[in-house]
Every structure is written in structure tokens, then in C-alpha cells.
Amino acid sequence: MLSPFIKLRDDCVLCQKLMNAKNENDFLFDGGNHFLVYKSPFAQKWPGALMAVYKRHIYEHSQIRGNELLDTLQSLVCLEKAIIKVTKCKRINFVKFANVANHLHWHIIPRYYKENYLDKCSWELLDVAKEDLYKNFEPHFFQKNQNLYANLRKEYTFEIHHRDSSYFGCALFLRARDKNKRNNIWKLSLDEIIKSARENPSEWECLLMKRNYFDFAWDFIGGNSDINEFPEYTMIREVKEEVGWKILHYREICRQWKQGTIKGFVYLAIPEEKQYMDDDPPRTPCDEVQSVKYFNLCEIIKSNHFSDSVRGRIKAFIDKRSDFLSIDP
Numbered sequence: 001m002l003s004p005f006i007k008l009r010d011d012c013v014l015c016q017k018l019m020n021a022k023n024e025n026d027f028l029f030d031g032g033n034h035f036l037v038y039k040s041p042f043a044q045k046w047p048g049a050l051m052a053v054y055k056r057h058i059y060e061h062s063q064i065r066g067n068e069l070l071d072t073l074q075s076l077v078c079l080e081k082a083i084i085k086v087t088k089c090k091r092i093n094f095v096k097f098a099n100v101a102n103h104l105h106w107h108i109i110p111r112y113y114k115e116n117y118l119d120k121c122s123w124e125l126l127d128v129a130k131e132d133l134y135k136n137f138e139p140h141f142f143q144k145n146q147n148l149y150a151n152l153r154k155e156y157t158f159e160i161h162h163r164d165s166s167y168f169g170c171a172l173f174l175r176a177r178d179k180n181k182r183n184n185i186w187k188l189s190l191d192e193i194i195k196s197a198r199e200n201p202s203e204w205e206c207l208l209m210k211r212n213y214f215d216f217a218w219d220f221i222g223g224n225s226d227i228n229e230f231p232e233y234t235m236i237r238e239v240k241e242e243v244g245w246k247i248l249h250y251r252e253i254c255r256q257w258k259q260g261t262i263k264g265f266v267y268l269a270i271p272e273e274k275q276y277m278d279d280d281p282p283r284t285p286c287d288e289v290q291s292v293k294y295f296n297l298c299e300i301i302k303s304n305h306f307s308d309s310v311r312g313r314i315k316a317f318i319d320k321r322s323d324f325l326s327i328d329p
Contacts, residue, residue, distance in 0.1 A: 170222025244284025
């Protein structure tokens with residue numbers, strides 16, 4: 001529910017609602033890291049309307065911490081999706097007032113088909129009688145779903161667990177081109193491997209997988225993070241799922257940006273067993289992976305056979321850049 005480190009105010013009505021949520025008749029469920037969900041006052045006229053109250057006492061969106069902003073927005077979108085699915089409404093009115101209660105909160109209000117005054121905002125219709133608002137509806141329309149709010153909670157939980165993550169994590173597996181040097185890689189520290197590969201990229205190779213879907217392109221082993229999963233753990237999980245390998249050591253080497261935000265993280269990874277550096281390394285079959293192969297670092301950068309993301313990651317690594325901009329669609 002609420003972290004004991006969150007400071008709330010005694011003179012704020014919504015802070016009080018947060019502190020006493022379990023005793024509030026209109027409290028529905030915990031929305032996750034950033035807000036609690038209540039039945040909105042608008043629900044008297046628009047069944048299914050929800051109110052999300054931010055868990056910290058702030059007033060504006062601009063006061064949301066940068067590292068919380070994206071997750072907050074995604075969670076609110078999940079709330080909106082849940083309302084649309086459960087109520088089968090025509091559209092959503094999504095509003096933030098905070099005029100009476102100076103505490104950041106949102107009202108997510110479903111607007112229904114055949115509803116009168118659909119061209120007006122919900123807050124303009126507070127004085128309109130409910131009978132007038134829904135006079136075109138069949139009798140007992142809203143009694144069809146007696147478990148409305150229980151279903152909203154269930155659907156919100158589903159959306160949260162299945163939403164797309166903002167990040168990805170992928171592995172850069174390196175091996176020396178010379179077989180004798182390759183066998184000694186386990187004697188080197190990560191710093192020594194990085195230094196050698198950057199100084200002599202033509203003498204080093206990296207492992208790529210050929211996707212068995214979409215464009216069947218060569219790419220790093222990795223994938224999108226699950227909800228609340230750190231990208232480094234994503235990389236470890238994806239390597240296990242896609243080739244069946246375990247990681248002995250790893251280190252973040254660069255971050256891939258797109259449109260002003262971090263898209264993903266690239267980690268230098270050392271596999272647990274030497275045989276994974278063979279020309280045809282053993283791997284667990286995976287439907288998503290057609291094949292795996294080591295390629296020379298310099299050849300990757302020069303060849304148009306590889307995507308801008310793949311070449312960009314290698315070039316950023318060699319150029320000692322911790323960040324690079326992705327231009328892939």
C-alpha cells in the first residue's frame with residue numbers, strides 16, 4: 001500500500017484518504033507503485049468511473065520524479081484500458097483537476113454509447129439528471145454488470161502484468177579471433193577484455209543470433225524487460241531462454257537511446273563454459289532463434305548486412321561511449 005517513508009499531510013483530504021484507505025468505502029485497490037484507486041465521485045452518473053490518487057503529496061505532473069514519470073503514465077493507461085474493456089464505453093474522459101483537493105489525482109470517466117450530451121465534457125453535466133442523461137438506454141442497462149468494480153480490478157491487474165516494458169537488456173558475447181588467446185579469456189578480468197577488444201577490434205568477434213521471426217535479422221541475444229525487472233536481469237533471463245546459457249560475469253557497457261529516452265542496456269557477458277565460444281556453440285533449441293554465429297567486430301561496423309542498432313552498439317563499445325542514439329524504427 002503506502003511506504004512508511006512517504007510523507008503525507010494532516011491538512012489534506014486526499015492524504016487522509018490514502019492513510020485510511022482500508023476504511024474508506026470508495027477505496028477499490030492499490031494501483032501499484034504510484035497511486036491508489038477509488039470509485040470516482042463521477043461514478044454516480046458514469047458507472048465505472050475511477051479516481052487515482054497519487055501516493056505523494058504533490059500538485060502537478062511536473063513534480064513527479066523523472067524516474068517515476070513513465071511508470072506512472074503506463075499504469076494510468078492500464079487503468080484506462082481496463083475501464084474500456086469492462087464497461088465497453090465509447091470513449092474516456094481523463095481529467096486532472098486538483099482545485100478543491102490540492103493533491104495530484106485523476107478521474108477516469110467512461111462515456112457510453114447512446115448517452116445524451118456526448119459532445120459535452122462530463123464535468124459540464126453534473127447538474128443534468130441521470131434519467132435525462134441515459135433516457136435512450138434500455139431499462140436496467142447498468143445492472144447487467146453487478147461485479148463492475150471487481151472486474152475492473154481484475155482487468156487492471158491483467159493489463160499491468162501484460163504491458164510492454166520500456167527497456168530491453170541484451171548481451172555482448174566476445175571471443176578472441178585467435179584460438180589460443182580465446183582459451184585464455186577466462187584468465188582475464190572484464191577490464192582487460194574490454195581494453196583489448198577496444199584497442200584491437202579486428203582481433204575480436206561477437207556472438208549474434210538470427211531471429212526466427214519478424215525480419216529474420218541478426219541481433220544481440222536479449223529482449224524486453226518484464227514489469228519491475230531490471231534490464232541486467234532481463235539479459236540473464238533472455239540468454240537462458242534463448243540459448244540455455246548461464247552468465248559467469250557481466251558489466252554494462254552502453255545504453256541505447258531513442259527519441260530522448262533510454263531504450264535499452266547492453267552488457268558485456270562472459271558465459272559459464274568455454275564451449276560456448278566454439279564456432280558452433282551448443283545451445284538449447286528456441287523457437288525464436290534460428291541460429292547463432294560469431295562475427296568480427298570491424299566487419300559488423302562496416303557491413304550494411306546488420307541493423308543500425310547492432311552496428312551502433314558495437315561502435316559505441318569500441319569508441320568508449322556509454323550512450324548512443326538509435327535510429328532504427
